[in-house]
Amino acid sequence: MKKAIQIAGCIVVALLATLPCSAADSAVLRNGFAIRHERRQVIGTITRLYMSTDNSSFVDIPTAEIDHFEAVSIEAVTPQAGNNDPASHLHLQSPPRNLERPVDLNEVVRTASGTYRLDPDLVNSVIRAESGFNVRAVSPKGAQGLMQLMPRTASELGVQNVFDPQANVEGGTRYLRELLERYNFDLVKALAAYNAGTHRVEQYGGVPPYYETKAYVARIVRDYNKKLAAKNAAQPAAKSSATKSKGTPASAAKPHKSIPQTQAKATPTPASD
Numbered sequence: 001m002k003k004a005i006q007i008a009g010c011i012v013v014a015l016l017a018t019l020p021c022s023a024a025d026s027a028v029l030r031n032g033f034a035i036r037h038e039r040r041q042v043i044g045t046i047t048r049l050y051m052s053t054d055n056s057s058f059v060d061i062p063t064a065e066i067d068h069f070e071a072v073s074i075e076a077v078t079p080q081a082g083n084n085d086p087a088s089h090l091h092l093q094s095p096p097r098n099l100e101r102p103v104d105l106n107e108v109v110r111t112a113s114g115t116y117r118l119d120p121d122l123v124n125s126v127i128r129a130e131s132g133f134n135v136r137a138v139s140p141k142g143a144q145g146l147m148q149l150m151p152r153t154a155s156e157l158g159v160q161n162v163f164d165p166q167a168n169v170e171g172g173t174r175y176l177r178e179l180l181e182r183y184n185f186d187l188v189k190a191l192a193a194y195n196a197g198t199h200r201v202e203q204y205g206g207v208p209p210y211y212e213t214k215a216y217v218a219r220i221v222r223d224y225n226k227k228l229a230a231k232n233a234a235q236p237a238a239k240s241s242a243t244k245s246k247g248t249p250a251s252a253a254k255p256h257k258s259i260p261q262t263q264a265k266a267t268p269t270p271a272s273d
Contacts, residue, residue: 056234147172
């Protein structure tokens, strides 16, 4: 009986994932996270969650890691200070399983990225490569949590609980920012140092000759480039739509760059290995 219920639950998740999502929904993952999104699309074994209506920002999640989908409640989208999210008319279609609302990973990443002036899409690409969005992930070498912080690095960053999603993403994003500053915002070197350590990058003058590190850097760059391409493709369409509706060209909002602007560049801060 229990097995039949589990199978039925998987079928329901699969069916829900194939349906178009025309308003903000929340994908509740098996690890307790919730990712708010505008629509979704199943591509092979992954489900692509689009964060914006113009498809310019998305996160790829293994479909097997998604427990269920929920409509966003009124409370979840009530505007707060600094929060301009729309869709306050939405209602929760089914009662939550737990009294405690699942952590919204999208909001966690957006907050940390804003603090350290990085593109949320880049941070999401790093999380996907590091842990596959698994908050309890632990590597054979001892790296822990969403952004796979080593105990020493976590301690130096002031992260007391590496399995707390907010603290882990905050620390990992800060560390990535420090590495970018250290290598004059060379993303490839920063990612290589995040994976193999700064001493290895400096020893070899760039990406060390390790298959794992090379594949890691390539995976993140490839994933991030897909998001940048989608973002760039959405800009002309948005500009064209604004021109047609108003009759005169409208100034498009500048995209959030993956690497901070020159004027925001801080004095390089030594990063821990």
